Amino acid sequence: MPVHLSSLLLLLAAAVITVVLCRLVKLPAMLGYLFVGMLIGPYALGLIASSEEATHLAEYGVVFLMFTLGLEFNLAKLKAMRRIVFGLGAAQVGGMVLLVIGLMLAVQLSWAAGLALGGALAMSSTAMVSKLLSERNELNAAHGQNAIGILLFQDLAVVPLLIMLPVLSHPGEAMLNALALAALKIVVVLFLLLNLGQKLMRPWFNLVAKQHSSELFMLNLLLVTLGIAWLTELSGLSLALGAFLAGMLIAETEYRYQVEDDIRPFRDLLLGLFFVTVGMTLNFGQLADRWWLVLIILVILLPLKIAMIAGIARWFGASPGVSLRTGFALGQGGEFAFVLLTLAGSGKLLPEPLLQATTAAIVLSMLATPFIVQHSDKLVLRLAASEWMNMAANLHQIAVRTMQSQGHVIVCGYGRSGQSLARILTEEKIPFFALDLDPEKVREAGAAGESVVYGDAAKREVLMAAGLMRARALVVSYADTHSAMKILELAHQIRPELPVIVRTYDETDVDKLKNAGAAEVVAEILEGSLMLASHTLMLLGIPLNTVLKRIRHVREDRYQMFRGFFRGTTEDLEDNASQPxxxxxxxxxxxxxxxxxxxxxxxxxxxxxxxxxxxxxxxxxxxxxxxxxxxxxxxxxxxxxxxxxxxxxxxxxxx
Incomplete structure (x- = not known):
């Protein structure tokens, strides 16, 4: 067996096993790839020598990462969040860069090294933060919106940094000339691509899509992505910038979501290889000798970065609790930090020991983030005295609203499903009380006179304030198994007899939710398929009675509560005292x-x-x-x- 093939098999086996373990302990796969690189690289077990070919191949992972970033570039979203993105986000990135430049000058390194290192340390992990906030139902909370806005600016800041870092290694006046030339090239490339590209992209994709060939569509996608990246490289700019522009162009067409799904396997595979090669560059001997340097950078990354973000958020008018939560969410390093450090290393902007220590510190900060976010509520209560008062005021507001309620239904989530349920309960003259984490939705619904307040239903205090001890039922109206499990655990501890009805997307987690105490679990896909089947049968001429009977049988088999309820398809089932x-x-x-x-x-x-x-x-x-x-x-x-x-x-x- 050739050596390169055996090395490839070893790499694949190690990656699969490590990523599976990361999934089991709910850590990002990226950390698994980094660990694989560290383990099998030349500075640890030495199973695989650092390969130039692998490094070149891994660069395409960055290309596809930048391409998907271009796909997600949304002018409407940027406009809606412009105060957070261009205010809070710009202040965070600019503040971190200036701070690190000052530190570099203090230790007699160049400002260019400070810019490269500051840009890398300013980045946070978009994938990790969005996943953690989503799991905690905090994307629509004030600190969630702040975090997403800052992440959007960080992603945008990557583009000029990708352009600047390769030319910063030029000496003196040559660097200024190179920057001016790069700026001129960007203007020309942007003008040509955004004017000619937008006119050509949609008709070309329409022509390809009309051939109804998935292989052709994929080939065309790779051609466009890599072709535009190649053009920008020919003009003296980076491959990654071209990929970003290609993503922006395709984002303006109706094929955006199809493209995003098709490109994901290539991006994830090659990006995984990129992180493996980053891990392979870590020299454990150097890190052991300079552990103090890793510790210093880790302090800059976690406590100092958290404090800086919290301070800037407070300066922009956020409450102490929201400011601290924003800082805790964004204190880690991110994916683009590795990209920028790789560029800084290739341009010799940073000394090798500093590069090694920074990479190690970023990995450690990302490992610590899930635990920091998990305990962020307790940390905020310890650090922000006003948070106790805000929480007490919010709970008091909820308790006052529900004080007179008896035998009501608590609706967790006031989206479309929650609002539809609320209307039906109102028509049946059954009182309800809704909790939601979207402040704008709560404000609008409250102004319309509806019984909804801001509150996290996955917290014991909020459920108690909402009158859990007096409620007749509790409904989780949004499809989030992780959050539903928390609510079920609390409901089972406080009132085991209270029926809890949970909505889920499909039937994957039905048994898990029922075992946790759900009285019934309603799967969207099943109910959608029943409606699809009933309409299809009726349009095919099947009698209505037969259709209703068929749907009834399916529901009786699926839902425990429906069994034995129906005695006939035309029987009057109006509520009265004699009915079961x-x-x-x-x-x-x-x-x-x-x-x-x-x-x-x-x-x-x-x-x-x-x-x-x-x-x-x-x-x-x-x-x-x-x-x-x-x-x-x-x-x-x-x-x-x-x-x-x-x-x-x-x-x-x-x-």
Whole structure:
């Protein structure tokens, strides 16, 4: 077997195993690639010598990264967030660059080295931050909007830095001439691409798309991306700048989202290789000798960068709590930092030990970020005294709004699904109270007189203030399994008998959510497919009764609560006192039924059907006569009101 092929197989095996481990512990795959490079590189185990060919190939990973950045370049979004992007974002990047330039001059290094290092340290990880904020439902919160706005400016700042760094290694006047020439080239290239490119791009993509060939579409995509990158390189600029411009041009066409999906495998694969090559450059001997330098840079990256961002956010009018949360989210280094450091290394702008220490510090800062964000609430409460008052005021507002509510429904999330549910509850004269994390949505809905306030339903204090102890039901109206699991955990601890209905996108997490205590899980895809099937059958001439019967059978098989409800397709099911209804009974520690088999309790004699038994970590569908009831079990019963009252007495007090 050739040496290069064995090295490639070793690289692939190490990458797959490490990235799988990163996924299991919920760390970004990028860190796995960096670790693989460090482990198998020439300065650790030495399994693979640093390869010039691999490095050149990895450069295309940066090309595709910049291409996707161009695709996401959205003038409308920049305009809407211009105060945050060009105010807060520009102040953060400019402040970090000036600070590092000052430090470099103080240790007798050049301002060009300070610009390169400051630009790298100013960057944060867009992928990591957006994922963490999304998981915590904080993208629409004030600190989430600040973080996204700063990240947008950081991404834009990469473009001029990519242009400037290659020419900063020129001496004295030659550097100024090179910068002026680069600026002239950029103006010419932008003029030609944005004028001619926009006129040619849409018709050309239309022509290719009409051939209905996915292979041809992909070939054309690679041709356009790499072709424009090659043109900018010919003009003396970088490949990455050309890829960014290509992304901007395609973003203006209707093929943007298709292109983004098609290019992702190439980008992720080659970008992974780029991070592996970055890891391979780390010399553990040098890092061990200069651990103090790694520590200094890590202090600049985490505490100092967090403090700087928090201070700038406070200067722009944010509250202390919002400012600190913004800083905690953005304190780490980012993907583009490695790109800029690679350019600085190739141009000899930074000494090799400083380059090594900076790369190591960025990796450590990214490893620390998930833990910092996870504990950010506790840190903010410790550092910002006013945050206690703000939290107390918010909880007080929620409690006042719900003080008179009894038997209401708590709706977590006030998007389209939450609003539709709220309208139906209003028509049925059932009170509801909604919680949402989008301040603009809350403001508009509140102005319209609707019962919605700003609050995170995944927090115990907020749920209690929303009247969880007095509520009849709790509904998670947004499809986010991670957040729903938190809410289910809290609801189960506080009120195990309270029915919780959860919305999810598909059926992947249905069992997981039910085992966590959900009374029912509604999957969007299933309900959408049922509506699709019913319309299709009716348009094919199938009688309405047959269609309703078919849909009913599917729902009876899928949803536990629907079983046994329907006696006929045309039966009038208007609410009245004699009709069966659902009722939940929580077996507290002194309940008579604890320790007895379900079959030994004569509920059938009362015409009561046990629909489900909810128990922690047990599927809700396991209802059998030999099931021994335990403390904190929640029984969901179906029957008429009088019979349900009698069954509750038997279960709790005995015959």
């Amino acid at each position: 209804r659902l009722h939940t009974i929580h077996l507290t520690n002194d309940a008579s039924a604890i320790g007895r088999r379900l079959g030994d309790i004569d509920l059938a004699g009362l015409h009561i059907e046990v629909k489900s038994v909810r128990r922690k970590a047990m599927p809700t569908t396991m209802v059998q006569n030999d099931l021994v009831l335990q403390e904190n079990d929640v029984l969901v019963l179906l029957g008429e009101p009088e019979n349900l009252a009698a069954a509750e007495m038997i279960l709790l007090q005995g015959n």
